[in-house]
Amino acid sequence: MSLVLADLAKSWGGFCAVDAVSLTVPKGGLVGIIGPNGAGKSTLFSLVSGFLAPDAGSVTLDGADITRLAAHERARRGMVRTFQVPREFAHLTVRENLMAAVPGQSGETLRGLFLRPAMVRVEEQAAAARVADTIAFLRLDPVADTPAGKLSGGQKKLLELGRALMTDPALILLDEPFAGVNPVLVEALSAHIRALNARGIGFLIIEHDLPALTRLVGDIHVMDRGRVIASGPPAAVLADAAVREAYLGGSA
Numbered sequence: 001m002s003l004v005l006a007d008l009a010k011s012w013g014g015f016c017a018v019d020a021v022s023l024t025v026p027k028g029g030l031v032g033i034i035g036p037n038g039a040g041k042s043t044l045f046s047l048v049s050g051f052l053a054p055d056a057g058s059v060t061l062d063g064a065d066i067t068r069l070a071a072h073e074r075a076r077r078g079m080v081r082t083f084q085v086p087r088e089f090a091h092l093t094v095r096e097n098l099m100a101a102v103p104g105q106s107g108e109t110l111r112g113l114f115l116r117p118a119m120v121r122v123e124e125q126a127a128a129a130r131v132a133d134t135i136a137f138l139r140l141d142p143v144a145d146t147p148a149g150k151l152s153g154g155q156k157k158l159l160e161l162g163r164a165l166m167t168d169p170a171l172i173l174l175d176e177p178f179a180g181v182n183p184v185l186v187e188a189l190s191a192h193i194r195a196l197n198a199r200g201i202g203f204l205i206i207e208h209d210l211p212a213l214t215r216l217v218g219d220i221h222v223m224d225r226g227r228v229i230a231s232g233p234p235a236a237v238l239a240d241a242a243v244r245e246a247y248l249g250g251s252a
């Protein structure tokens with residue numbers, strides 16, 4: 001699933017948080033975005049995922065203009081995001097959180113409950129199997145029946161990825177997946193991302209942890225003050241003088 005952003009822009013009052021950003025994630029690509037705090041990275045994700053409407057510019061998914069589609073419609077087309085601060089249901093277990101993230105179950109509608117009990121059962125069994133597979137894949141078995149509020153920061157990030165996976169996405173937008181995650185889990189999470197990418201799932205990843213990101217992605221885009229100031233393979237981009245000034249010399 002290819003994603004093309006063209007001249008996306010968003011201002012808050014007079015302040016331009018995202019300023020004419022254009023970039024592409026090719027089908028099955030693994031692309032990174034870095035930049036100092038306040039550069040506009042999370043705002044860009046909200047524009048791409050449909051949580052905010054852009055002032056200008058377009059979002060194109062597999063050739064279709066989706067700029068005006070609602071977030072859930074974008075998710076149904078196969079593109080989902082995670083949040084910088086995980087949004088788990090603290091009182092539900094890991095397994096229940098994952099079940100709740102499976103979209104469009106017929107049992108959720110009155111019509112489904114009355115008319116199609118057999119179909120609802122089949123769907124629930126399929127969803128439970130998907131949840132079990134995801135728990136095993138992310139090695140969350142030891143905490144599967146633990147309330148999500150009791151997980152470590154790293155485990156919450158894994159659960160956030162798991163919740164995204166329940167929608168069967170073709171493209172996942174990850175907002176700082178490694179923030180607050182211990183180094184061992186960063187490696188585990190990176191391995192999961194690589195494995196999913198090998199299955200054809202594309203990724204666009206915002207990250208502050210430069211070494212972890214540069215080991216993972218093919219291309220990175222550097223954002224500073226709302227704009228993309230450099231793009232390309234990590235080694236070339238990190239050698240760029242403007243990037244060193246904006247990012248490495250700044251708050252990083």
Ligand SMILES: Nc1ncnc2c1ncn2[C@@H]1O[C@H](COP(=O)(O)OP(=O)(O)O)[C@@H](O)[C@H]1O
Pocket residue numbers: 012017035036037038039040041042043044
């Ligand atoms: N809802 C909002 N209202 C006003 N300003 C906002 C809002 N969200 C973000 N901003 C501002 O937009 C800029 C970019 O924020 P953000 O996209 O979160 O940056 P990043 O994710 O790169 O750290 C920041 O200056 C931030 O304060």
Ligand SMILES: [Mg+2]
Pocket residue numbers: 041042043084
């Ligand atoms: Mg952010």
